[in-house]
Amino acid sequence: MVDVEQRLRPGTATADVPDTPASTWRNPLHPWGAEGAEEEIPSNPHRDPREVWVRTRESKAPLLPVGRLRYYHKWPGHGGRLWQRMRYWPTRRRVLHIRGEYNPKTLRREKTIVDKRPIWWVLGLVALLLAPAVMPADFQNTLMTAGATFGIYAAINLCWMLIIGTAGIYSLASYAVVGAAAFGTAWLSIHMGLPWWTLPLVGSAIGLVFGLIIAIPAIRLDGFYYALLTIGLNELCRVYTLQSKQFGSSTGGLYGADTYIPQSWSQESQSLLAYYACFALMVAALILYRFVDGRRLGRILKMAPEKREAFAEATGVNFRRARIWVFIISSIGLGFIGGFYTAHYRGVSFSIFSFDTVLLGLAMLVIGGIGRAEGAVVGTAIVIFLDKVLIATGPIRLILIGLIMLGVVLFLKGGLFGIKAQFGAWRDKKKSERRSRRAEKGGEMLPEEATETKDKDLIYWRRYDKMQRDYLKSLISPEIIEEHRKSPLGQHSEPLERLLLYFRRAPLADKYAITVVKPFQAYRIVALSGQRGVAPRIVEDKVYPTQDEAYHGVFLRRVQDLLET
C-alpha cells in the first residue's frame, strides 16, 4: 500500500526510500530463471519522449503586435454587382481593382479595394481644380503663377519620366527638346505670325524632328554614356541660342509670340485661365503617360528591365524598338509642351536650357521617385513650391532643394513613393536576421543549405534525428552504463533499450564493431568502412579479454560520440 501511495504522490518520497519505483527496473525474465538476470536494477526515472518534440516545436519568437499585416477596409457584400464591372474605353481595365472574397470567420461575402491609387489621384486632381477658390487672397497672384508653372513642369516631367522610367534611357536633354520647340515656335510666331493654337502642333513637329535626331545615338549608346552626351547636347543648345542674333541673344530670350490669354480680360481672369490651361496640359500628359506606360509599349519595356534585356530579347521582345518609340512619342509630347510654353509665356528665355533647369527637373523626378507618374507630379509640386513660392529666400531655397535631393538619393531607393516598399523590405530583412539568429544550430540545416539540398527528406530526417538525440542524451546516466556493463546482451531496461536501438540503427559507414584477435581471449574495437572490399580500420589499441567487455567498450564509445554531438 505504501508503495502505491508513493507512486501516486512522488513528492512525498522520503530519503529513507532510496530507489523510488520509477527509477528501478524489474527484469521480466527473472521469474523464468534467465541466466544473469537480476530481479531489480536501478535505472532512470521515465521521461516522456514527447517533451523534446513539444519543446522543439514551440515558437520561441516573442509575439509582438506588429507584423506584415495589411489592413484593408472591408466593404460589405456585393451580391451579383461585383461581376458588372465598369470598364472604360479604350482599355479593358476596371476603374477600381476590387476583390470579392468570403470572410473566413463569418462566411459573409465582402469586398476589398486592392489598389486605392485611382482614388488618391481623383482626390488630388479635384483638389487642384478647386485650389483657386480657396487660395488666400494675399498670395493669390504668386500661387496662381506657381500653379500654372507647376502644370507645365509636371507635364514636362511626366514626358521625361516616360523616357527615363519607362524607356530606361537616361536622357537629360528633355528640357533641350522643350526649349528647341519653344524657341522654334516663338520665332515662327513672331516672324511668320502663326496664331497661338498652331504653336503646340508646330512644336510637336519640331519635337519629333529633335527627338529623331537625339534618338540616333541612343540606338548604340546606353546608360550613362547617353546621359553624359545629352548633358552636352543641352549645353550646345544653350550656347547656340545664346550666341545667335535671331534667337534674341541681346534680349535674353525671344518674346512677343501670340498667346492664348486674351489681353482684354482682367488680371484675375487671365491668371485663372492660365492656371486651368496648364492644369489641362498636365492632365493630358497624365493621359499620355498612362497610355504609353500602361499599355503595350510599357508592358514590353517592363519585360526588359535593366540587366535583364538579354532574357527579354531571347523571348522575342524587341525592347530596343519599344524604347525608341517611347522616346519619340515623348519627344512629340515635349515639343507640344514647348509650343504651349511659348503660347503661355508669350515667348521663352535662355534659362530653359541652363544646367540649373535640368538639375531642378531631375530633382523633381528623383524626389518623387523615378518610374511613377505620381512621383513626377508630387516631386514637381514640392520643388516648384520651394522654388517659386519661397522665392524671397534667394539661393537658400535652391540649396534646400539640393539638400532634399541629396538626402533622397542617399537614403531612399525609389524616392518618396518608394518609402513604403523600402520600409517593407527593411523590415523583412530585420525579421529574417532575427529568425536566423534564433535558429538552433546542430543537426538542423541552415536555410540556405536547405534550399540547396536536392533530397528534401534529409531536412526533415535531420530535424527528427536531432530531437531524438536530444532525448537520448537525457537518458544517459551511470545506472544505465552500469546496467550495460553487467550484461551487454539480453533484456534491458527501457532507457537502455532505446539507446541501444538507436545505436544499432546507425549507418554502416564508421559504425563500431568488434573483431576477434584471438578467440575467447582477445577482442578489439574496429570501425567499419561502409564500403565493400575496404577493410575496417582499427579504432584503438586496447585489447579486451572478453567479448562482453568489448561490447561494453563499443557502447561507451557510442555514448561518448552521442554526447559529443
Place this chain on the structure above:
Amino acid sequence: MDLGFIITNAVVLACIYGTLAIGLSITWSSVGLINLAYGFIFALSGYGAWLGAQHISTNGVVVVACGVLTGALGGLLVCALAFIPIHDKPNFTVRGLIATLAISLIGGQALLAIFGPRAKNLPEIFGSWKISLAGVVLTADKVGNVVVSIAVVTAVLMWMRSSRRGLEIRAMMMNPHAAAIVGIGVRRTGFYVMAITGGLAGLAAVLLSQTYYISPFGGLAPMIKGVSIALCGGLGSVRGAVIAAVLLGLNEALTARLMGGQYVLITQFLLIILILLMRPRGIAGILDRAREA
C-alpha cells in the same frame, strides 16, 4: 603662321581638356562614380586659388598649390558625400550620378551666396613674357599651361604606375570586386582617387583661369568639355582620353579659325556623336570590358 597658330591653340586646349578628362575618366573607372560635381570642384578650387592670391601671395607656385589643394579637398568632400554612403547600395551608378548633381547644385548656390555673382580674376601666374619660335609667337600663358599640365599629368600617371597606392587604384580599375577580395580598401582607395582627380580639376581651374574667369557656375563648360572628351576617348582609358583631347582640341582650334566661335560646340558634338556611333564605348573603350557599374 596660320597653321602654327592653329596647332599651338590645339595643343594648349588638348592639354587642359586632357587634364580634366583624365580626372573624370580615372574616377569613373576606379570608383564607378560619374562625377558631375566636377564643375563645382573646378569653381571651388578657382576660388581657393583666388583666396590664396588675395591673402597669401600672388606667386604662381602658391596660387597653383592653393588651387590644387582646394580641388583635392573638394574631391574628398564629394567622395564623403556621394561615394562612401551609397557605394555598396543597389543602383549605385544612377544614385551616385544624381548625388553628384545635387552636390553641384548645392555647391554652386553656396558659392554664389558666399562670393557673389561677379567673376574673379587670377593674377597671371606665368608672367607676361613671349617667345617667338619659327614665326609662331608663344605667350607665357600657353607655354606654362602646356608644360605644367603635361608635367602634372605625367607625374600622376607615373605615380599610378609605380607606387603602392597607384597599384591599388589600378587594381580597382581592373576589377573592383577582386581588388576588394585581395584586401584593397574600397573606401580608402576612393578617397585617394577623389583627392587626386579633384587636384587635377583644381590644376585645370588655375590654368584655365585666363580663359574661363572664376565664377560660381564657371566650372560647367569645362566640365562638359571634359565629360565629352572622356566619353569620346572611352571612359576609363587614359590613352583614349589623350587621343580624344588632341582630336577635339584640333577640332576646336580649326572650327574657331575657319567657321567662327559659335560653331565650336556644334562641330564638337557632331564629331563626338560620329565617333560614338562608330565606337559606342569611345575610341579606346572595348564594349565587353567596360565597367558594369
